[in-house]
Amino acid sequence: MDNKANNILTSGNIGNLVLKNRIIKAGCFEGMSQNGGVTPELIEHHRKMAAGGTAMTTVAYCSVSKDGRAYGHEMWMRKELIPELKSLTSKIQAEAAYASIQLGHCGYFASKQVIGKRSLGASSKFNLFRMSIAKKMKATDIQEKITDFINATSMAIEAGFDAVEIHAGHGYLISQFLSPYTNNRKDEYGGSLENRLRFPLEIIKGIRKKVGTDFPILIKMNLYDGIKGGLEINEAIEIAKAFETEGASALIPSSGFTSKTPFLMLRGRLPIFEMVANQSSWLMKLSLALFGKLIVQEYTYTRLFHLKEAKKIKTVVNIPVIYIGGIKTSEDVEEALQSGFDFVQIGRALIHDNNFVNHIAQNSSNLNICDTCNRCVAAMDGGGVYCVSKVTGNYVE
Ligand SMILES: Cc1cc2nc3c(=O)[nH]c(=O)nc-3n(C[C@H](O)[C@H](O)[C@H](O)COP(=O)(O)O)c2cc1C
Numbered sequence: 144m145d146n147k148a149n150n151i152l153t154s155g156n157i158g159n160l161v162l163k164n165r166i167i168k169a170g171c172f173e174g175m176s177q178n179g180g181v182t183p184e185l186i187e188h189h190r191k192m193a194a195g196g197t198a199m200t201t202v203a204y205c206s207v208s209k210d211g212r213a214y215g216h217e218m219w220m221r222k223e224l225i226p227e228l229k230s231l232t233s234k235i236q237a238e239a240a241y242a243s244i245q246l247g248h249c250g251y252f253a254s255k256q257v258i259g260k261r262s263l264g265a266s267s268k269f270n271l272f273r274m275s276i277a278k279k280m281k282a283t284d285i286q287e288k289i290t291d292f293i294n295a296t297s298m299a300i301e302a303g304f305d306a307v308e309i310h311a312g313h314g315y316l317i318s319q320f321l322s323p324y325t326n327n328r329k330d331e332y333g334g335s336l337e338n339r340l341r342f343p344l345e346i347i348k349g350i351r352k353k354v355g356t357d358f359p360i361l362i363k364m365n366l367y368d369g370i371k372g373g374l375e376i377n378e379a380i381e382i383a384k385a386f387e388t389e390g391a392s393a394l395i396p397s398s399g400f401t402s403k404t405p406f407l408m409l410r411g412r413l414p415i416f417e418m419v420a421n422q423s424s425w426l427m428k429l430s431l432a433l434f435g436k437l438i439v440q441e442y443t444y445t446r447l448f449h450l451k452e453a454k455k456i457k458t459v460v461n462i463p464v465i466y467i468g469g470i471k472t473s474e475d476v477e478e479a480l481q482s483g484f485d486f487v488q489i490g491r492a493l494i495h496d497n498n499f500v501n502h503i504a505q506n507s508s509n510l511n512i513c514d515t516c517n518r519c520v521a522a523m524d525g526g527g528v529y530c531v532s533k534v535t536g537n538y539v540e
Contacts, residue, residue, distance in 0.1 A: 210263065
């Protein structure tokens with residue numbers, strides 16, 4: 144085994160966990176939770192990620208409450224789900240990997256058709272995709288959502304998860320409080336960064352108090368939103384420090400705002416035609432077909448596209464920082480680790496090659512790499528995420 148593999152394949156700690164190597168499967172919505180529950184497909188998807196050698200796999204977006212969903216095929220945390228989740232975590236752990244779950248709430252871009260009521264937001268805000276205006280959260284709503292995050296974490300632990308990943312980025316509810324673009328509140332939850340941080344920090348503090356000092360609380364956050372008037376790196380640095388102080392175990396700096404700049408977190412081709420084809424809601428089909436190219440921008444893919452800004456987070460905190468964004472090869476992983484990051488999270492390259500880590504261990508990686516066609520993103524709404532290029536061949540214009 145050469146030095147490169149040694150570095151990637153050495154163990155590292157997050158909270159009370161010792162991960163066997165430095166590679167974690169990123170939370171990538173699977174689209175395999177029909178009716179909000181666990182399916183055999185979801186279990187098999189994560190079992191394969193675990194068997195492929197990743198140290199931990201992240202079950203993607205699970206809402207902390209029923210009203211935090213944008214799609215009917217998203218899970219939400221509830222008592223009845225625990226036995227199903229246990230069968231998922233046990234299958235992952237049987238392959239010698241840890242199981243993490245991403246917990247969030249999508250706030251103002253929740254679907255009225257799915258949740259049966261108006262969406263909640265930091266402020267009253269229009270959402271073009273949904274053609275809806277969110278209800279500004281009252282003090283009682285804020286307290287309820289904080290409790291939902293805490294309870295969802297407790298249930299995740301009961302279901303056997305080794306870690307939770309709190310979604311505080313990508314324009315989801317916590318991010319909507321942090322971003323000046325969506326938070327126009329005049330009370331103690333809006334205005335200054337200190338005020339915009341209040342709701343996120345109350346959540347982290349509440350979870351930490353409930354789970355004790357060592358349980359791994361990972362936080363995915365934004366480096367920048369990529370929108371005029373949105374969050375920028377200077378504030379992200381302060382947010383990272385505050386998350387550490389309040390009890391985060393590790394940070395995952397990313398970018399983008401799902402309702403405005405969804406492809407900023409991904410880069411690469413915009414699979415608009417495939418996305419239209421896979422939408423089940425006629426309203427979403429229509430909005431995408433009419434406004435898709437106008438409101439969803441394409442961003443050129445470059446290697447390790449978050450590296451420069453993410454390093455600024457790494458230098459101001461002492462907890463592990465997990466690099467995410469644009470990793471395709473073992474050389475990319477190595478560069479991220481050499482740049483000081485403690486771990487990496489990988490999305491598309493692991494969807495493309497579940498055995499990415501095993502291939503590194505066998506020195507047989509990089510034979511055929513992800514082409515960032517992003518058709519996996521469209522696939523998640525068409526029955527379940529998979530690498531389309533691997534099945535039909537690489538994307539050709
Ligand atoms: C199909 C797909 C679904 C995704 N779903 C989520 C999600 O549910 N939550 C999240 O935080 N990020 C999601 N992402 C973003 C990834 O976690 C990651 O930030 C992004 O893909 C960049 O990493 P990569 O270059 O390794 O793919 C998704 C990405 C893909 C490709």
